[in-house]
Amino acid sequence: AVRHIRDVLASSGGTLASRGLVLGLLTGDKRDLPPATRRDFSDIGLSHFLAVSGFHVGLFGGIVLWLAARLLPVRHRKTTAWLLAAIACWAYIMACGAPNSAVRAGLMGSLAGATT
Helix, strand or coil, rough: CCCHHHHHHHHHCCEEEEEEHHHHHCCCCCCCCCCHHHHHHHHHCHHHHHHCCCHHHEEEEEHHHHHHHHHHCCCCCCHHHHHHHHHHHHHHHEEEECCHHHHHHHHHHHHHCCCC
16 A cells, blocks of 8 residues: 555656655555654654644544444444445555554544444
8 A cells, every 4th residue: 555655656756856755644654764863753742643643643533433423324324334444444544554652542532443
């Protein structure tokens, strides 16, 4: 999945540094990010943005949940929206290589959705 995102970014143009930044922010893959940019993020205390974490999973899940809640028919909307958001979050987590912080957020989100 990361390779596909990298290919899409490469075909869209832009510099290697900008493509690396987008890939790092979306998937946590920092291979295409120049060392100077990594250092800059570290120096200003924002290197955690380049690692997939609970914030990324929560933001992604929240967007899916919001869209599903507005696009699904009224009957069973809440349950179906939570289920779609959980499936989408786990797909995102697996596509990013299942880092521990993202798995933890996925578990917590899935449990929260299961109890509503």
